[in-house]
Amino acid sequence: MTDLSDTRxxxxxxxxxxLRAQLSGEDAGAAEWRKPVELDQQSVGRLSRMDAMQQQAMADAEARRRQSDIARIDAALRRIDEGEYGWCxxxxxxxxxxxxxxxxxATQCVACAS
Structure with a gap:
């Protein structure tokens, strides 16, 4: 058992x-930005399409970051359930x-993380 009380x-x-709920909500809200970019030059100009593709790439990167954080949160919650939370x-x-x-x-103490 760590030096963390049950209350902590x-x-x-x-x-x-x-935090998990917040990240999941952000991920759902950003789904529109990750949709495929229309390639029809008649409806969207070349520069507008390039801008949309850049926004899509940034949205995909943010989605990967959020999913990584959600996985880290799930791992921390498992450590809490197993009584291992708070140990390096x-x-x-x-x-x-x-x-x-x-x-x-966090999964490591300051000394091990540096």
Whole structure:
């Protein structure tokens, strides 16, 4: 067991669940930007199409980042369920509560992360 109390663990669980919901909502809201770009030059000019393709690429990159963060959140929630949350996966030492407050998905203590 880490030096985190049950209350702190519940706090981090709520924070992770809220962050997951936020990211899922953002992902759903950005779906329009990830749609294929129309290639018909009669309806969209070449520069407008290039701009749309660039926006689509940026939206795809953001979607990948959100999915990666959601996977990290799911892993942190599993660690909470297994009683392993708050322990460094590299050295086995406790992760400081301040570090978890900044990044509740953290898997390493400051020393191992640097």
């Amino acid at each position: 663990i519940a706090h981090f669980r709520a924070k992770l669940v809220a 996966l590299s050295c086995g030492e406790a992760i400081a509560a301040k570090r978890l407050e900044i990044d509740p998905m």
